[in-house]
Amino acid sequence: MIERYTEPPVLVAGNSVTRSFPNGTTALAEASFEIRAGEFVSFVGPSGCGKSTMLRMVAGLDVPTSGSVERGEGEIGYVFQDATLLPWRTALGNVLLPLRLAGTKKAEAEERARAALEVVG
Known part of the structure; x- marks a missing residue:
């Protein structure tokens, strides 16, 4: 029997993602990507290029101005860049x-x- 390779499922896909803000700043323009099960992915670039904006959209905390971010089954973890702990909780x-x-x-x-x-x- 011949075993055939099948690609892992796509967990997150960005399709022509653009995010503009009311002040006129465009944080991302036409970004597309796929993240498959088992992959380790990093968004790398200079300060202000839209990395955190993209991650917020992947986590479902923000939405694109145009394009789409689609998430498959499963949980997505997110660690905030700034401290967001509730000081009254352990x-x-x-x-x-x-x-x-x-x-x-x-x-x-x-x-x-x-x-x-x-x-x-």
Whole structure:
């Protein structure tokens, strides 16, 4: 039997993504990409070229002015560039928050949050 290679599924695709802001700044123009399962992808460029804007759209925190960002099944993790911790919560409480907001049951959320904190020390 001959085994055939099949490409991993596309998890995120950007199609002619443009993001302009009300002040007239265009952060991205006609950017296209595909991210497949198992890939490690970096957006690299000088300050102000649209890397964070693109990542916000991939995470679903912003939308393109034109074009599209399509996401497949699964979760997308996002680490903010600036500190966004809630100072009245513990480290565990901050990590638990998005899990609980997503509807993860308390025991599972705590297990996942503790595991994530263990990874980063």
